[in-house]
Amino acid sequence: MTDPTSRPPRRKAHALRWALWVLVAAIVALLVLVVVFGRQETSAVRDAGVYGSSFQLVDQNGGPVSESVLRGRPTALFFGFTHCPDVCPTTLYELAGYQKALKAEGRDLAIVFVSVDPERDTPDVLRTYVGSIGADVTAVTGDPAKVAAMLDGFGIYAKKVPQGEDYTMDHTASVILLDRAGAFKGTIAYGEDPEAAKLKLARLAAA
Incomplete structure (x- = not known):
């Protein structure tokens, strides 16, 4: 059993x-x-590692420009406006000087200037403005709503400030440093020691 x-x-x-x-x-x-x-x-x-957001704007020649302008070259990205009395022209002229010095050493650096005041900064205005600064500067503007969206995507502060019957712009004044892939590599503050700024750009261009 x-x-x-x-x-x-x-x-x-x-x-x-x-x-x-x-x-x-x-x-x-x-x-x-x-x-x-x-x-x-x-x-x-x-x-x-890619900094910012995608965008579809225009350059100083009226041609389409997107985030691809921030790829392929080490880039100094600066946001400002042509009616700026001191910070913007000073920063751009300094960057153009650094760019020229690096080029003499066989190093590459792109400069991209994005207007935070697209209502006044048309492609024609920007073409004249950056043309007096350097030949290798890309200026960006476009529809105000699209520019605002880009500023938000890149974490940039910009605000109209009444000035009599006109206005000025309060905005982020630091230069943003991006490598060839568009990754964030640091900033240069307005008024930063020139030697420190040169060193940052030299490292960026060599990366």
């Missing part, structure tokens, strides 16, 4: 098989989550 205790009852065997299937399903689900979130994380890490 067979000992009934030598094998588990059918009910227990069925429960064991069910538990095993649940375990297998849980493992499969976990693997799927690992693959999906792993791909998302990899994508996020790959894109994390």
Whole structure:
């Protein structure tokens, strides 16, 4: 006679098989989550170094310009406006001087100037303005709403300040340094020690 205790009852065997299937399903689900979130994380890490947001504006010649203007070359990115009495022209002339010195050493540096005052800074105005600063300067403007969206995407502060019957602009005055891939590499503050600024740009151009 067979000992009934030598094998588990059918009910227990069925429960064991069910538990095993649940375990297998849980493992499969976990693997799927690992693959999906792993791909998302990899994508996020790959894109994390790119600074700012995409944009569609125009340059000083009226041609279309996008975030691609900030790729391929080490770039000094500056936001300002042509009616600025001191900070903007001083910064741009200094950058143009650094750019010329680096070029003499065989190093490349792009300068991109984005207007925070697109209502007054039309392509024609910008072409004349940057033309007096240097030949290798890209100026950017466009529809005010699109410019505002770009400023927001790049974390740039800009605000109209009434000035009699006219207005001026209060804005972020630092130069943003981007490498060839568009990744953020630091800033140059307005009025920063020239030697420190030169060193930052030399390192950027050499990267």
